[in-house]
Amino acid sequence: MELLAELARGETLEFAVGSGRIALPLSTAGVHVTGIDLSPDMLAVMRSRPGGDAVEAHHGDMTTTDLGRRFTLVYVVFNSILNLLTQDEQVRCFQNAARDLDDDGALLVEACSTQ
Template sequence: MKGFDPRTSFGYETSQNYDAHPLGDEEDTVGFLAGLADGGDALEFAVGTGRIALPLREAGVRVDGVELSQDMVDRMREKPGGDRIEVTMGDMSQVTTGRAYGLVYLVFNTIGNLLTQDDQVRCFENAARHLTDDGVFVIECRVPTAPARPDHRYVDVERLDVDGVGLGVGRYDPVTQVLDLNHIRLGADGLAFNPIRLRLAYPPEFDLMARIAGLRLRDRWGGWHGEPYTAASGRHISVYERARD
């Protein structure tokens, strides 16, 4: 995407509007993760504004975070309890907190923000470095649909209101597996753009990344309630553990 700058895609404006439209699965996500943490500590890669970390902390799990955007962390600090999350600033595929955790997690397609396969492998390796011997690494990610679109291009109607519409305009490169996506809002108050780039991968590729990092798949679900993962699933929640001899 010409002119895209990943350093500003989660800058001040995004941080101020990030929580305006909750996904609605926060409670389910927290319940699932709290069960896996089982009283131990957790680390969230790309902790952002604390959408998951803060309620998970309220559920009794001590949560640390890794985050690239200072603006997103500043927004979290403005929320009740936001000062209780210890955050290490930097790239989630590289930086370390110096601690080990029973749970490391990365939700809402965020591994796609790493735009090369090498960086995504390094993310798995970094997660493995932060795990206790019996710890687990959890990824939530949508199953890609862009590769199946005609000509790898599409326009989706994401919102349709009386006073405006929201469109998702995407273009997928099958060579790099990178999706250029712009969420466009047209309304009486003007025009707004929210561009993002994501490297898409299917679950078997993540499983291979895990093997490279010394991990293996323990469970895979189609939702936070333990729904079976099938060919019809729109997303997967994959749980990895250390590979055993």
């Protein structure tokens, strides 16, 4: 969380925001967080949680959704990148993130092996 807050010098975008387990505490720490998630049900869970209205949430696909603005940080955590089952999908996700980033922005991907 501290690393994300440090990297988030401005607007931040979380791919696969889900229930907001990262976006909500980051927002509480004063970071403006926007999130994209494929599941409207997960977005509803996040919106129902305390502080859920502070996160700008969008229903969409992290490989294609274009919000029409740029961010200082785009991140995808908790192995959510592995929900994209093909290399082509993962490449499209990274291309989407590149389009969304400011010129000096950062992309953070957390993917851990369980083996």
